[in-house]
Amino acid sequence: MEDPVQRLVLALKRLPGVGEKNAVRIAFYLMQEAPAKGRELAEAVTGLVERSRPCALCGAPALEERCALCADPRRDASLLCVVEKFPDMLAIEKTGEFRGLYHVLGGALAPLDGVGPERLRLGALGERVAAGGVREVILATNPSTEGEATAAYVADMLATAGVAVTRIASGIPMGGELEYADRLTVSRALAGRREMGRP
Amino acid sequence: MEDPVQRLVLALKRLPGVGEKNAVRIAFYLMQEAPAKGRELAEAVTGLVERSRPCALCGAPALEERCALCADPRRDASLLCVVEKFPDMLAIEKTGEFRGLYHVLGGALAPLDGVGPERLRLGALGERVAAGGVREVILATNPSTEGEATAAYVADMLATAGVAVTRIASGIPMGGELEYADRLTVSRALAGRREMGRP
Numbered sequence: 001m002e003d004p005v006q007r008l009v010l011a012l013k014r015l016p017g018v019g020e021k022n023a024v025r026i027a028f029y030l031m032q033e034a035p036a037k038g039r040e041l042a043e044a045v046t047g048l049v050e051r052s053r054p055c056a057l058c059g060a061p062a063l064e065e066r067c068a069l070c071a072d073p074r075r076d077a078s079l080l081c082v083v084e085k086f087p088d089m090l091a092i093e094k095t096g097e098f099r100g101l102y103h104v105l106g107g108a109l110a111p112l113d114g115v116g117p118e119r120l121r122l123g124a125l126g127e128r129v130a131a132g133g134v135r136e137v138i139l140a141t142n143p144s145t146e147g148e149a150t151a152a153y154v155a156d157m158l159a160t161a162g163v164a165v166t167r168i169a170s171g172i173p174m175g176g177e178l179e180y181a182d183r184l185t186v187s188r189a190l191a192g193r194r195e196m197g198r199p
Numbered sequence: 200m201e202d203p204v205q206r207l208v209l210a211l212k213r214l215p216g217v218g219e220k221n222a223v224r225i226a227f228y229l230m231q232e233a234p235a236k237g238r239e240l241a242e243a244v245t246g247l248v249e250r251s252r253p254c255a256l257c258g259a260p261a262l263e264e265r266c267a268l269c270a271d272p273r274r275d276a277s278l279l280c281v282v283e284k285f286p287d288m289l290a291i292e293k294t295g296e297f298r299g300l301y302h303v304l305g306g307a308l309a310p311l312d313g314v315g316p317e318r319l320r321l322g323a324l325g326e327r328v329a330a331g332g333v334r335e336v337i338l339a340t341n342p343s344t345e346g347e348a349t350a351a352y353v354a355d356m357l358a359t360a361g362v363a364v365t366r367i368a369s370g371i372p373m374g375g376e377l378e379y380a381d382r383l384t385v386s387r388a389l390a391g392r393r394e395m396g397r398p
Contacts, residue, residue: 088377095386138392142376155395169370169391174383176372177341178287184373187294192368192393193337196354 005031057128059104059121060086069101076100078135082125082154084108084142092140100138103128108146109153117153125154129161136164143170143188204230256327258303258320259285268292268300275299277334281324281353283307283341291339299337302327307345308352316352324353328360335363342369342387 005027012023030038054060055067062068069075079100083089089102105120129137139154141147155165171189172181181189204226211222229237253259254266261267268274278299282288288301304319328336338353340346354364370388371380380388 083377085378091377091380091382091385092389094382095389097386098389138389139395140377140389143371143373144376151395159396164394165396166392167395168388169368169393170373170388171368171370171391172342173372173375173380174342174369174387175381177343178282178290178339179284181290182373183290183293186290187296188373189367189369190291190294190297190337190339192370192391193365194368194391195363196338196350196366197358197364 054104057124058089058102059106059124060089060102074099077133079138080125080128080134080136081138081140083140084147084150088140088142105141105150108141108144108150110146120150122154122157126157126161129158129163134163136166139165139167253303256323257288257301258305258323259288259301273298276332278337279324279327279333279335280337280339282339283346283349287339287341304340304349307340307343307349309345319349321353321356325356325360328357328362333362335365338364338366 008027008030009020009023012018012026013020018026030041051063052061055062055070056065057070058067060067060069062070064071076099079098080103081089081092081098081100082103082105083092084105084107086104089104092098092102103121103125105122105125107115107120109115109117109120125137128134137154137158139151141150141154151167155167158165169192170185171192172178172185178186178189207226207229208219208222211217211225212219217225229240250262251260254261254269255264256269257266259266259268261269263270275298278297279302280288280291280297280299281302281304282291283304283306285303288303291297291301302320302324304321304324306314306319308314308316308319324336327333336353336357338350340349340353350366354366357364368391369384370391371377371384377385377388
């Protein structure tokens with residue numbers, strides 16, 4: 001039988017930002033000093049996990065049929081930002097500069113790992129675009145091999161859908177230095193240069 | 200009087216990629232086992248340093264009046280890539296995708312550190328452009344506060360020079376992930392998105 005302390009420590013360690021030491025400290029704290037807090041935490045986790053489901057539109061975790069963002073009438077529904085996973089959506093939200101809606105694919109194409117198009121929320125994306133009202137689809141998948149392949153696939157899929165399809169920029173990260181950037185990134189930064197002035 | 204061992208160790212430590220331990224090891228190696236190699240090294244360093252001077256055109260270290268790159272007739276002289284420092288130029292050369300010439304500014308504008316426009320090779324840049332034959336100036340300064348200010352300054356300086364002025368892309372580095380990118384970089388990646396398909 002599995003050791004319950006070990007089991008909790010393992011579960012805690014899986015949380016982002018929680019290391020082994022911290023996990024052990026939390027586990028003993030809950031066990032010895034605050035069993036009531038432990039029960040409360042367990043119920044809160046269960047409650048959230050059981051109540052949460054993918055938003056019917058974008059696929060992000062939601063407590064209702066539509067997530068708070070998709071249900072917000074102030075967001076610009078003509079702009080659709082396609083991301084691989086929910087944390088990518090959070091990263092874009094944090095900039096505070098995107099006023100459109102999202103579409104969470106649930107990953108990126110990885111044929112070698114058995115992730116084909118049917119495993120991603122691509123059909124749902126096609127339907128959202130076909131339903132009309134979308135002006136631009138921004139492909140914000142990661143600039144990795146899989147993310148690039150996924151972006152190319154979606155661009156191809158939407159080629160005749162009558163919407164603009166754009167790809168976020170790859171290049172030197174802000175505060176980064178050319179000298180220490182990898183070759184491919186420098187190459188992309190050069191290829192993706194933008195006009196600052198014209199003759 | 201300065202300790203000669205200490206002095207060599209300090210000088211070695213200043214080289215890129217040489218740490219304290221390595222520097223001490225090299226110093227003792229040269230001292231005890233291979234004084235001839237030490238003399239040879241010293242002469243090679245002196246010989247190179249004394250013979251090298253900034254290229255009259257681009258400002259990169261050169262052994263002749265013009266560096267090997269500026270003297271190469273196969274390079275496209277209509278394309279000028281402006282960088283802060285020589286290692287940035289090497290980073291772009293490593294991509295193997297740039298066939299133009301460079302202009303090394305010698306740094307970036309940093310008014311708080313007393314680096315004003317007169318400290319950079321801006322006059323020489325103006326002269327190269329005014330001499331004609333340049334079609335596009337690519338601003339490849341770093342995406343740091345200083346590098347961005349320098350790019351803006353040069354773009355302004357060349358506004359009426361009759362050449363296209365472009366800026367290399369900032370964005371998510373290749374292989375990087377949106378989830379872990381800083382807010383400003385995500386923001387730039389979004390703002391700098393490029394068309395993949397149109398309605």
